[in-house]
Amino acid sequence: MSLSNSLRVRGVGGTLQLAWRRFRDKDGTPAYILSRTLDLERFDREHHVETAGLIELDELEISSPSKKHGVRYGGASPWIFKDLMARLPIDHSKYTFIDIGSGKGAALFQASDYPFREIIGVEFSLQLHQAALRNLRSFRSNTQRCTKITPICEDASAYEYPPGPWVLFFNSPFDVPLWKLTADNIARCAEGHPGSYLIHMNRGFVPGTPEFVESIPFLRRIYCDDVSAIFECIPVPGAPA
Template sequence: MGQPDGLAGNESGSTKLRRTAVSGGVAMKPGQFGQLREAFVDFRYRLRRDGAGSLLRLGRKVVEFWNRPQSVSEFDREFDTDTEKNVPLWRLNIDSANRTQGIRYQSLAPILIRNAIEALPADLNNFSFCDLGSGKGRVLMVASEYPFKEVIGVEFSHELHIIANNNLRKYRSRKQARSTVSTLHLDAANYRFPSGNLVIFLFNPFGESVLRSVLANLERALIQEPRAVWIIYFNAVFASVIEESFLFTRVEAAIPAAVFRHEATAI
């Protein structure tokens, strides 16, 4: 993937924003709907033919899928970390009322993280970086390559939080800046944002109700202390929640994510 071209300026209307091709949403490729329909018809036939036995076999296949060996990424080989393997939430012990709102842990390619950060037309020295749903900490490690005031991860799974801390202890890169990196074992819905300008990173970490709680907390913080905020939202399933806010403007970005900004003078 090439270097991003940066972010376009804010527009007064929403027409151009709606037609942007890099909104970060999820769309079916041609033919996928037909394949899904065929799979459903086949499953219904097998259920009638084989009864509950077909469900048991399907369950075994799902377990085998999640237990299959996964290749070690170049990132993990280089830094002796554990960030690549996907983890479904049903494998984790999570003490949170929002457990069902969580999305499985899945890693994001480092180049996408770097491209997103480098696309921001901002002096990163004046910003703190917050990754909500930080998982095993890969985004935090990559963000530590940039001169943020601090880098903060928020994760509601204790097991993933421990893995992230272990990874951060191992991570040594020549690109690392002098950022302070910390992780919090906390439900993002209860997180209170730090003072100062913010870059908030989301990789579709939770459902709509938690995102609304996070946004409400952020809006209160901005009213109390006006400052600049950028939101980078990959796989932006609930981007409409942020679009509804009068404090944020969606902007075009040369990255496959939804990007929003709030200017310090916007309130």
């Protein structure tokens, strides 16, 4: 699309946002990944938490056999998170937000700006879970609308989901084999919970995962861009209601 057409269709803000999403440095790293640390450092200063920075899983003691499938810790970019939240057509008070692979809690604190019924984080590294608990104690916000935030230390593939509906948040936590186990686990718990949503952020980060998530039978895609996709959970034909 030409620049003038893009300005007409998307406006100045939308065109700049798209340019930013597409821009990459000389090594091919997208600009939104480069800006994440700066954005999170500002978020941390404003909210009295420590969620910025990257931590490789090899630097952490994790006993779970899922470790080899996991992705390093890196918190959600606040502006991308906000953009995705604005696309959810929901009454937040009826939904539980669940971050699968919640790390130090960056997405949990960002989600607390919305009046969710409850916010839960599932993280398999004890050290990151403990960092999330420390952050929860120091977290300050003038815009917080959900105060029921519960970080849990557990492997995603074994997590027992609470009653739905949910907004399930996945910021690229693991590779396809673990996605398969997690999808089976969700399917087992998800019967009877159509109306839930699943967000896949930084979806291109782990090869094969965008295609796998697209193929999950109980998901129907309602939004997609270069960075993220949103799906709604639908009943699977033939599955018990």
